Amino acid sequence: MAxxxxxxxxxxxxxxxxxxxNLWYGDFQALFDVDFDVRAGRVTGLIGPSGCGKSTLLxxxxxxxxxxxxxxxxGTIDVLGHDIFGANVELLQVRKQIGMVFxxxxxxxxxxxxxxxxxxxxxxDGDRKSRPSKEVEAQIVEESLRTVLLxxxxxxxxxxxxxxxxxxEQQKLCIARLLPVKPRVLLMDxxxxxxxPDGTAAVEELIWSLKGDYTIxxxxxxxxxARRATEECAFMLHGKLVEHTETxxxxxxxxxxxxxxxxxxxxx
Amino acid sequence: MFEPTELNAHNWRIEQGMRVLFLGxxxxxxxxxxxxxxxxxxxxxxxxxxxFLTENPTGGMTTxxxxxxxxxxxxxVLVALIxxxxxxxxxxxxxxxYAPDNWLTRLINLAIINLAGVPSIVHxxxxxxxxxxxxxxxxxxxxxxxTLAIMTLxxxxxxxxxxxxxxxxxxxxxxxxxxxxxxxxxxxxxLPNAISGILTGIILEVSRTAGETAPIMFTGAAFFLPFLPExxxxxxxxxxxxxxxxxxxxxxxxxxxxxxxALVLIGMVLIMNSASxxxxxxxxxxxxx
Ligand SMILES: Nc1ncnc2c1ncn2[C@@H]1O[C@H](COP(=O)(O)OP(=O)(O)OP(=O)(O)O)[C@@H](O)[C@H]1O
Ligand SMILES: [Mg+2]
Numbered sequence: 001m002a003x004x005x006x007x008x009x010x011x012x013x014x015x016x017x018x019x020x021x022n023l024w025y026g027d028f029q030a031l032f033d034v035d036f037d038v039r040a041g042r043v044t045g046l047i048g049p050s051g052c053g054k055s056t057l058l059x060x061x062x063x064x065x066x067x068x069x070x071x072x073x074x075g076t077i078d079v080l081g082h083d084i085f086g087a088n089v090e091l092l093q094v095r096k097q098i099g100m101v102f103x104x105x106x107x108x109x110x111x112x113x114x115x116x117x118x119x120x121x122x123x124x125d126g127d128r129k130s131r132p133s134k135e136v137e138a139q140i141v142e143e144s145l146r147t148v149l150l151x152x153x154x155x156x157x158x159x160x161x162x163x164x165x166x167x168x169e170q171q172k173l174c175i176a177r178l179l180p181v182k183p184r185v186l187l188m189d190x191x192x193x194x195x196x197p198d199g200t201a202a203v204e205e206l207i208w209s210l211k212g213d214y215t216i217x218x219x220x221x222x223x224x225x226a227r228r229a230t231e232e233c234a235f236m237l238h239g240k241l242v243e244h245t246e247t248x249x250x251x252x253x254x255x256x257x258x259x260x261x262x263x264x265x266x267x268x
Numbered sequence: 269m270f271e272p273t274e275l276n277a278h279n280w281r282i283e284q285g286m287r288v289l290f291l292g293x294x295x296x297x298x299x300x301x302x303x304x305x306x307x308x309x310x311x312x313x314x315x316x317x318x319x320f321l322t323e324n325p326t327g328g329m330t331t332x333x334x335x336x337x338x339x340x341x342x343x344x345v346l347v348a349l350i351x352x353x354x355x356x357x358x359x360x361x362x363x364x365x366y367a368p369d370n371w372l373t374r375l376i377n378l379a380i381i382n383l384a385g386v387p388s389i390v391h392x393x394x395x396x397x398x399x400x401x402x403x404x405x406x407x408x409x410x411x412x413x414x415t416l417a418i419m420t421l422x423x424x425x426x427x428x429x430x431x432x433x434x435x436x437x438x439x440x441x442x443x444x445x446x447x448x449x450x451x452x453x454x455x456x457x458x459l460p461n462a463i464s465g466i467l468t469g470i471i472l473e474v475s476r477t478a479g480e481t482a483p484i485m486f487t488g489a490a491f492f493l494p495f496l497p498e499x500x501x502x503x504x505x506x507x508x509x510x511x512x513x514x515x516x517x518x519x520x521x522x523x524x525x526x527x528x529x530a531l532v533l534i535g536m537v538l539i540m541n542s543a544s545x546x547x548x549x550x551x552x553x554x555x556x557x
Binding site for chain 1: 442
């Protein structure tokens, strides 16, 4: 609650705020009245048993879930203080500001360099004419790959297909390619579950290093990871948000019985 | 303890029988191809020469070469391609990448499948009615090629759509999640990865088009026309019709002539098929996944 000496309208305290969020896939209701506040610049974990709606919640925050056609949503979602369902909202801008990382690394079938530059070339600063020079592009590629701790490994083979990288490197690349368009929020859906323990540790380390600069919301099934790699944690069950507190608090003294049961492994 | 039972022996005999049966059917399939090629080369080989390919037919089509027919077939196929590729590929992109899954899309798909099943003589009559008469192109390369194009469209659409759909969905989702539009996704990720399949499909289709006779017979191919067409509104000779003519309509043709024509036609098709295989291999090596 520490009041800033200079109030900054540009940086609201909560990067993501949902109110009364309900979501239906056809007739099936997947989210019930979710009120969720994700604090800006922090790493927030989202845990809960399989099928409780974690991915659904994540996918509604960048509105990609609407692609399915048979999805209906009620309630509000504010990202960085702006209603993403507002009348004048351009979906492509929403997706630019909110990067998404998936369970299976999904680098594009392009070279490593073109993967990093894909988003940049897609959005081009919002100006049809602007086309970054080769030098600027090279600099952006280096910066992004350095940020995800991948530069030293790939700097000599930027032209190679991204698919030749190891899974861990692919996942880092998938994070790197979000950065050039300067998103404020990164959503990660079980980003480590396809990786081995070393890869997991490396990606966790990366996520930790990104906090502060980005607001990160990360879904995980791995309790140890939730404990290690998040600052706050939210527990979902049957489409409802049950509990949301500091990670340390949640794992030591969960308020809700079902949270406690889940953390101790009494759910699937 | 490991001795075969009576049942094992029985199953084993069936196994052997089936293997021989399937192998036999496969050989039976290859046999006609081999025989056709062998007969063509044996009987038509002597007719082949540089002059055969580059000179006009003479002596009431019993002597001379097949130059106008060869050029005519190439022209017909090229114009047909120019008409069918843009339409077919665009339609396939729409159906694969844009079309919602509703009754209209299903209806279109059904229409395409049925169009592919329409006999070529029916296409010929349609071409005659639509292009020759209604649009007033007359019997011309344009009318014949458009008829061929209509006939090949469904196959171009289906093969292109299959190539597009072979590009894994997660690639598209990754693009959309980065805020790329559908077209940006198609242009930068989907098409480059589907292009080898698309081209292969088109070339195979071309090779079939080259041999079609019925659709061009009423719409643009001439019986005998010993000079080259000057525009797409002229008639032209074509290899397939020429083969039909010298084989059945003209008296006193030396035996090697029709075989020679057939050999050239098959040669064209084989060259195009090999080109498509080569192209596919080159493009596949450049794939990034
Ligand atoms: N595309 C869809 N169409 C219909 N129902 C869906 C769809 N996606 C998810 N659901 C349903 O919505 C509910 C929530 O799914 P969701 O994928 O959000 O769960 P999750 O918490 O991410 O599970 P997991 O831990 O297994 O990834 C599930 O009951 C699921 O069956
Ligand atoms: Mg999920």
